[in-house]
Amino acid sequence: MKFNVLKTDVASSARTGILKTDHGEIQTPIFMPIGTHGAVKTVTPSELKSVKTQIILGNTYHLYLRPGTELINAAGGLHKFMNWDLPILTDSGGFQVFSLARLNKISDEGVEFQSHLDGSRHFLTPEKSMEIQQNLGVDIIMAFDECPPSDADLTTIKSAVNRTKIWIDRCKRYLKENSPVYNWEQTIFPIVQGGVFSELRKQSAEDMIPYAQCGMAIGGLAVGEEKPAMFEMIELMDELLPKDQPRYLMGVGTPSDLIQAVSRGMDMFDCVIPTRNARNGQFFTSFGKVNIRNEKYKFDFRPIDENCTCETCSNFTRAYIRHLFNINEVLGLRLATIHNLHYYLNLMELMRSHIQKGDFQDWSQNYLKQNSFEF
Amino acid sequence: MKFNVLKTDVASSARTGILKTDHGEIQTPIFMPIGTHGAVKTVTPSELKSVKTQIILGNTYHLYLRPGTELINAAGGLHKFMNWDLPILTDSGGFQVFSLARLNKISDEGVEFQSHLDGSRHFLTPEKSMEIQQNLGVDIIMAFDECPPSDADLTTIKSAVNRTKIWIDRCKRYLKENSPVYNWEQTIFPIVQGGVFSELRKQSAEDMIPYAQCGMAIGGLAVGEEKPAMFEMIELMDELLPKDQPRYLMGVGTPSDLIQAVSRGMDMFDCVIPTRNARNGQFFTSFGKVNIRNEKYKFDFRPIDENCTCETCSNFTRAYIRHLFNINEVLGLRLATIHNLHYYLNLMELMRSHIQKGDFQDWSQNYLKQNSFEF
Numbered sequence: 001m002k003f004n005v006l007k008t009d010v011a012s013s014a015r016t017g018i019l020k021t022d023h024g025e026i027q028t029p030i031f032m033p034i035g036t037h038g039a040v041k042t043v044t045p046s047e048l049k050s051v052k053t054q055i056i057l058g059n060t061y062h063l064y065l066r067p068g069t070e071l072i073n074a075a076g077g078l079h080k081f082m083n084w085d086l087p088i089l090t091d092s093g094g095f096q097v098f099s100l101a102r103l104n105k106i107s108d109e110g111v112e113f114q115s116h117l118d119g120s121r122h123f124l125t126p127e128k129s130m131e132i133q134q135n136l137g138v139d140i141i142m143a144f145d146e147c148p149p150s151d152a153d154l155t156t157i158k159s160a161v162n163r164t165k166i167w168i169d170r171c172k173r174y175l176k177e178n179s180p181v182y183n184w185e186q187t188i189f190p191i192v193q194g195g196v197f198s199e200l201r202k203q204s205a206e207d208m209i210p211y212a213q214c215g216m217a218i219g220g221l222a223v224g225e226e227k228p229a230m231f232e233m234i235e236l237m238d239e240l241l242p243k244d245q246p247r248y249l250m251g252v253g254t255p256s257d258l259i260q261a262v263s264r265g266m267d268m269f270d271c272v273i274p275t276r277n278a279r280n281g282q283f284f285t286s287f288g289k290v291n292i293r294n295e296k297y298k299f300d301f302r303p304i305d306e307n308c309t310c311e312t313c314s315n316f317t318r319a320y321i322r323h324l325f326n327i328n329e330v331l332g333l334r335l336a337t338i339h340n341l342h343y344y345l346n347l348m349e350l351m352r353s354h355i356q357k358g359d360f361q362d363w364s365q366n367y368l369k370q371n372s373f374e375f
Numbered sequence: 376m377k378f379n380v381l382k383t384d385v386a387s388s389a390r391t392g393i394l395k396t397d398h399g400e401i402q403t404p405i406f407m408p409i410g411t412h413g414a415v416k417t418v419t420p421s422e423l424k425s426v427k428t429q430i431i432l433g434n435t436y437h438l439y440l441r442p443g444t445e446l447i448n449a450a451g452g453l454h455k456f457m458n459w460d461l462p463i464l465t466d467s468g469g470f471q472v473f474s475l476a477r478l479n480k481i482s483d484e485g486v487e488f489q490s491h492l493d494g495s496r497h498f499l500t501p502e503k504s505m506e507i508q509q510n511l512g513v514d515i516i517m518a519f520d521e522c523p524p525s526d527a528d529l530t531t532i533k534s535a536v537n538r539t540k541i542w543i544d545r546c547k548r549y550l551k552e553n554s555p556v557y558n559w560e561q562t563i564f565p566i567v568q569g570g571v572f573s574e575l576r577k578q579s580a581e582d583m584i585p586y587a588q589c590g591m592a593i594g595g596l597a598v599g600e601e602k603p604a605m606f607e608m609i610e611l612m613d614e615l616l617p618k619d620q621p622r623y624l625m626g627v628g629t630p631s632d633l634i635q636a637v638s639r640g641m642d643m644f645d646c647v648i649p650t651r652n653a654r655n656g657q658f659f660t661s662f663g664k665v666n667i668r669n670e671k672y673k674f675d676f677r678p679i680d681e682n683c684t685c686e687t688c689s690n691f692t693r694a695y696i697r698h699l700f701n702i703n704e705v706l707g708l709r710l711a712t713i714h715n716l717h718y719y720l721n722l723m724e725l726m727r728s729h730i731q732k733g734d735f736q737d738w739s740q741n742y743l744k745q746n747s748f749e750f
Contacts, residue, residue, distance in 0.1 A: 038698060042705045045690070067673075067698045074674055075694060083690050298442075299449055315420070315458050319450060323413060323442045330417045330705050 001139070001187040001214045003246050011361040013238050013265030016352050019215070019246050021139040022184035023079065023087045024054070028246055028267040029351055031258065031344045032057040032089060034275060037066065038082045041275060042334045043341075045084045051310065051342040052349065055087040055139075057270045060132055061096035064122075065115055069135040077137025077182050089140035089270075091250075092129045092191075095147050095219075106146070108166055126170040130178070130188075137182045141175070142217060143168050145191040150224030157195040160220075164193050165207040172211055189248055191219040196229040198236055205240040216241050217248040218266075222257070231260060238265035255284060255347055256371060259364045262351050274344045278336035281325045284343040288371065290318070292336070297322045310342035311335075376514070376562040376589045378621050386736040388613050388640030391727050394590070394621050396514040397559035398454065398462045399429070403621055403642040404726055406633065406719045407432040407464060409650060412441065413457045416650055417709045418716075420459045426685065426717040427724060430462040430514075432645045435507055436471030439497075440490055444510040452512025452557050464515035464645075466625075467504045467566075470522050470594075481521070483541055501545040505553070505563075512557045516550075517592060518543045518583075520566040525599030532570040535595075539568050540582040547586055564623055566594040571604040573611055580615040591616050592623040593641075597632070606635060613640035630659060630722055631746060634739045637726050649719045653711035656700045659718040663746065665693070667711070672697045685717035686710075 001021050008015040019026040033040045033048065035056045040048055048056065058078060063069070075081035078088055094111070097103065101113035101122075110125030129144040144167050146160040168190050180186050190208035194200035208216060218237050221230050234249065241247055248268035249261050258269055274284065283290040285305035290297075292304070303313035304321065312321070312335040324332030354363040376396055383390040394401040408415045408423060410431045415423055423431065433453060438444070450456035453463055469486070472478065476488035476497075485500030504519040519542050521535040543565045555561050565583035569575035583591060593612050596605050609624065616622055623643035624636050633644055649659065658665040660680035665672075667679070678688035679696065687696070687710040699707030729738040 037702050037704065038695070039704050039706045042709075044706065044709075066702055067694075071674060071694060071698070075676055075692070081692075081695055081698075083695070299446065301450055317450070317456075319442075319446060320413070320456055320458070323446070323456075327412050327441055329412065329414050330708060331414045331419065333705060334417075334419075334709075 001185055003214050003244065005244065007356055007358075009263070009355050009360045010358065012263040012364075014263045014351070014355050014360050014364075015265065015267070016355045017246060017267060019267075021087045023085060023139050026054045026087055026268075027352060029258075029262045029348055030054055030268055031274075031348050032268065032270040033341055033344075034059075034270055034272055035082070035084075035088075037062045038072075038078065040337070040341075041279065042330070042337045045082065047311075047338060048084070048341070049086075051338060052345045053086070053341065055089060056084060058088055058090045058136065058138065059096060060090045060093035060129060060136070060142075061100065063090070063136060064093060064132050065117055069132050072137075073135045073181065077135075079137060087139040088136075089189075089248075090133050090136055090138045090142060092142040092144040093124055093132065094129070094144050097124055098147055098149075108163060126167040127174045130171050130174040134175075134178065134181045134186065137180075137184070137186070139184070139186060140215065141186050141188045143171050143188055143190045143211075145193055145219055147193065147220050147223070148195065150195075152195065154195075154197060154200075157193070157197060157200055157220075161193050161200050161204045161207070164191065164204065168208060168211045187214050189215040189217045191217040191250070192237065192241075193220045194233075195220055196225050196233055198233070201233055201236055202240065205237065209240075209242065212242065212245055215246045215248060215268075217250055219250045221249065222251045222253055222271075227257075231264065234261055234264045234266060255344070256368055258344075258347065259351065259367060262355075263360070263364055274340035275337055278340040279333050281332075281336065283336060284340050292318060292322045293325055294322075304339055305343075308339065308342065310339050312339040312342075376560055378589050378619065380619065382731055384638070384730050384735045385733065387638040389638045389726070389730050389735050389739075390640065390642070391730045392621060392642060394642075396462045398460060398514050401429045401462055401643075402727060404633075404637045404723055405429055405643055406649075406723050407643065407645040408716055408719075409434075409645055409647055410457070410459075410463075412437045413447075413453065415712070415716075416654065417705070417712045420457065422686075422713060423459070423716070424461070426713060427720045428461070428716065430464060431459060433463055433465045433511065433513065434471060435465045435468035435504060435511070435517075436475065438465070438511060439468060439507050440492055444507050447512075448510045448556065452510075454512060462514040463511075464564075464623075465508050465511055465513045465517060467517040467519040468499055468507065469504070469519050472499055473522055473524075483538060501542040502549045505546050505549040509550075509553065509556045509561065512555075512559070512561070514559070514561060515590065516561050516563045518546050518563055518565045518586075520568060520594055522568065522595050522598070523570065525570075527570065529570075529572060529575075532568070532572060532575055532595075536568050536575050536579045536582070539566065539579065543583060543586045562589050564590040564592045566592040566625070567612065567616070568595045569608075570595055571600050571608055573608075576608055576611055577615060580612065584615075584617065587617065587620055590621045590623060590643075592625055594625045596624065597626045597628050597646075602632075606639065609636055609639045609641060630719070631743055633719075633722065634726065634742060637730075638735070638739055649715035650712055653715040654708050656707070656711065658711060659715050667693060667697045668700055669697075679714055683714065683717065685714050687714040687717075
C-alpha cells in the first residue's frame with residue numbers, strides 16, 4: 001500500500017492524496033460509508049459506486065457475530081461475500097465491544113464480553129481481532145485499541161493509552177507471524193488515543209508512530225466532547241503525525257466537521273450520520289437540513305434539492321418521498337440513503353477539487369458561512 | 376384504448392395480443408406487479424422496467440386513505456406522483472373494503488366502512504370509486520363490484536351478482552357524465568362475479584358484456600375455492616366473454632396457475648405472491664421454491680438460480696442473501712423482489728414467445744411437469 005500527497009493547501013493543512021491498495025486507488029480526502037454487517041443498509045454495491053464511493057467500512061464486531069468469519073472466509077473474503085470489489089477498512093471490534101456488548105472484564109490480556117444478540121460469551125484480544133480482520137480480507141486493518149467513554153477521567157484515559165500501546169505491539173507481532181489469508185496486501189493503521197488531554201495525545205502519538213507504515217488513525221474523538229476541544233486535538237495530531245501517511249479521523253462527522261477537519265490535515269472519515277439520518281427522513285441539502293416528514297412538504301413537488309444531481313433528486317419529489325416515509329415504505333429509506341451519501345461524497349469531491357485549484361480556504365469559509373445551520 | 380389479438384394457439388385458447396394505451400403498449404399475456412400504495416414495495420420504477428414490467432396495479436382503497444386523491448391530483452396523477460410513465464390499472468377499492476376495513480353497512484347505495492388505519496368513517500359508492508380513479512388518472516379503471524367471500528352461499532353470491540350489475544351501470548353513467556381529469560384516455564373493465572356457480576357466472580357475464588369496451592375482468596376467483604372449480608369457471612368465461620377484448624383474471628396466481636389460465640384464454644393477471652413471498656425469503660426458480668432462510672444455504676455460494684439472468688442472480692450468492700435475511704437487512708427484500716418479479720415477467724414473456732412460435736402446448740405441458748412442485 002502506498003500513499004502520495006498530491007497537493008497541500010497554502011493557507012491550511014488541507015491536502016489531496018492518493019492511497020493505492022490492491023483493490024484500487026482512493027482519492028483523499030475521502031468519506032467511507034458504513035457497511036456494518038456486510039451491506040451499506042438498503043443499497044447495492046453498484047449504487048454505492050454510482051454515488052462515487054471509493055472505500056467502505058465494515059464492523060468487525062458485527063461480522064464476527066453474524067455471519068461469522070468461517071463463512072466469510074469460505075466465501076473468499078468480505079469483498080467477494082458482499083460483491084464489493086473496491087477497498088474495505090474494518091474497525092477492530094473494540095469500540096463496539098465497549099459500546100454495544102455487555103462488558104464483563106477488561107484486562108491487559110483482552111476484553112471478555114457477552115454478545116448483544118444472544119448473551120453468548122466471547123473473548124476479544126489484539127490477536128483475535130487481527131485474526132478476524134485477516135480472515136475478512138480487508139485492505140485496511142484497524143489496531144485493537146481501548147476507547148474510553150468521553151466523560152472518562154485522566155487516569156482512565158492514561159490507562160487506555162498505555163493499554164493501546166501494549167496492544168499495538170501484539171497486533172503487529174501477530175500480523176508479522178501470520179501471513180495474510182488472501183493474496184492481496186493488508187495494512188494496519190495504529191490508533192492514537194488520549195481523549196482531550198494534550199499530553200496524553202502526544203504520548204499516544206509517540207507510542208504509535210513507530211508502528212505506522214501507511215496510515216494512522218485518531219480515535220476517541222467525536223464521542224461527546226465539545227467541538228473546540230475536538231478541533232484542538234485534531235490540530236495537535238496534524239502537527240505530530242507524519243505528513244506522508246493518511247490520517248483517518250474515526251467517527252467524524254457532520255459536513256462542517258469534515259471541512260474543518262480536512263483543513264486541519266485529516267484525510268479519511270467515517271460516520272453513521274448520512275445513512276442513519278437518511279433512514280430517519282433527514283436529508284442533507286445545499287440549503288440545510290430537510291426533515292421530510294414535515295407537513296410543509298406535503299404538496300411540495302420539487303426535488304429534495306434542486307441543485308442535486310443524485311438519482312433520488314432526478315426522479316422523485318418531496319411530496320412523494322414524504323408519502324413513502326409516511327407509509328413506512330422501504331423505497332423511501334433507499335432514496336434517502338442514496339441522496340445523503342451522494343451529498344457526502346460530492347462534498348469530499350468538492351474539497352479535493354478546491355484543494356487542487358488552490359482556493360480551498362475561500363471555498364470552505366464560504367461553505368461554512370452559508371451552511372452555518374447546525375447539522 | 377385498443378386491443379388486437381396477434382395469434383391464437385391451435386391447441387388451446389392461449390393467445391398473444393397488444394393492448395394500446397396512452398401510456399404505451401402492453402403485450403399480453405401479462406402479469407402486473409402490485410404497487411399498492413404508489414410504490415411496488417422496495418423497488419424503483421427503473422428497476423421495474425429492468426425486469427420488463429409493462430403495467431402495474433395500484434390499490435384505490437389504500438391510495439384514497441394515504442396520501443389521498445387531493446395530493447395525487449395536485450401531482451398531476453399517479454403516474455407523475457410515483458414517476459412511472461407506463462400504464463397503470465387500479466382496482467375499485469371494493470375488495471379491500473370488504474377484506475381490510477371494518478365494514479359497517481353494505482346496501483345498493485354503497486359501502487360504509489371504517490379505515491383500518493384510524494377508524495375514520497367513509498362511504499364508498501360506485502360514483503366515488505370512479506371519481507377517485509379518475510383523479511388517480513390510471514389507464515384502466517376497475518368497476519366497483521361486490522366481491523363476496525369464498526365460502527358465501529348461493530343467495531349471497533346471487534345478491535352480489537345483482538348488485539354488481541346495478542353498480543356497473545352507475546359506474547358507466549358517472550364516467551359518461553364526468554370527463555376525464557387528465558388528457559389521456561381511461562377505460563373501465565367491468566367485473567364478472569358469480570363465485571363457482573356456473574349459472575350465476577353466466578348471468579353475470581351477460582350482465583357485464585354490454586358495458587365492456589376494451590377489456591373485462593373476472594373477479595371472485597382465487598379467494599379460497601378449490602383449483603378445479605376455479606379452472607372450470609375460467610373455461611366458462613373463456614367461452615362466454617368476447618374474444619376481441621383482453622380478459623383480466625384478478626388476483627391469480629402461482630406460476631402454474633398463470634400457465635393454466637393463459638391456456639384457457641386469460642390475458643392479464645395480478646397477484647401479491649411474487650412480491651410478498653420475496654419479502655418472506657421465498658424465491659421462485661427453475662427448479663422450484665427456495666426458502667433462503669434454510670440452514671442448508673449457509674455455505675452455498677451459487678446464485679439463487681444458476682439459469683437466471685436477473686440482477687440479483689448476476690451479483691449475489693445464496694449464502695449472502697441468506698445472511699441479509701438473517702440480519703433483517705432491507706437489501707435482502709430488494710434482491711428477492713427483483714428476482715421474483717423477473718421470474719414472473721420472464722414466464723409471461725416465455726408464454727408469449729411460445730404462443731407465437733406455435734408450440735405453447737408442448738412447452739407448457741413440459742413446464743408444468745417439471746414444476747409439479749406446489750408453489
